[in-house]
Amino acid sequence: MRDDDLDAVLAVQAQCYPAPMQEAAAVVLARLRAARPTTLVACDGAHGAVCAYVFAYPSRLGRVTALDAPFAPQPQPDTLYIHDLAVAPRAHGAGLGRRLVRRLFALARDAGLAHSALVSVQDTRRFWEGMGYEVDAQRPPCAALASYPGDALYMRRLLSDYQSR
DSSP, X not given: OOGGGHHHHHHHHHHXXXXXXXXXXXXXXXXXXXXXXXXXXXXOTTTOOEEEEEEEEEEOTTOOOOTTOOOOOOSSOOEEEEEEEEEOGGGTTSSHHHHHHHHHHHHHHHTTOOEEEEEEOTTOHXXXXXXXXXXXXXXXXXXXXXXXXXXXXXEEEESTTOOOO
16 A cells, blocks of 8 residues: 555545544544555556555554554564555455455464454354454453444454465
């Protein structure tokens, strides 16, 4: 993702999330700049425009970034924390979300990270389970998790079982 993708990313965000879950442009741009190697976009062939994005960063297992809070990449990370994955409705069914996540898995493995974690929102648990995540019942809910509306779930997966294809 590049800085000049910001408007397109915000447009996808607006198509995918209700207003209370949309994050400010300044926060999104700061995240891009804090974690550029793990902040990716996908563009559709018909328009060449951004139609999906993912924000992630190196972290520690059990840490959660609150909604609308800045990223805090950790020294000595062990986890790739995926903060946001969104696919515009026009691109649903094309497999872009899965491809972006698989790319992140490869980057995380190359960086020596053992885990990936995220907060599942908007009834996406089945999607994330299909990507190998499971609800982490061992970790109690934290204040950052409570910043998400609805039934937000902290999920994690091991990366050692990921096979790149």
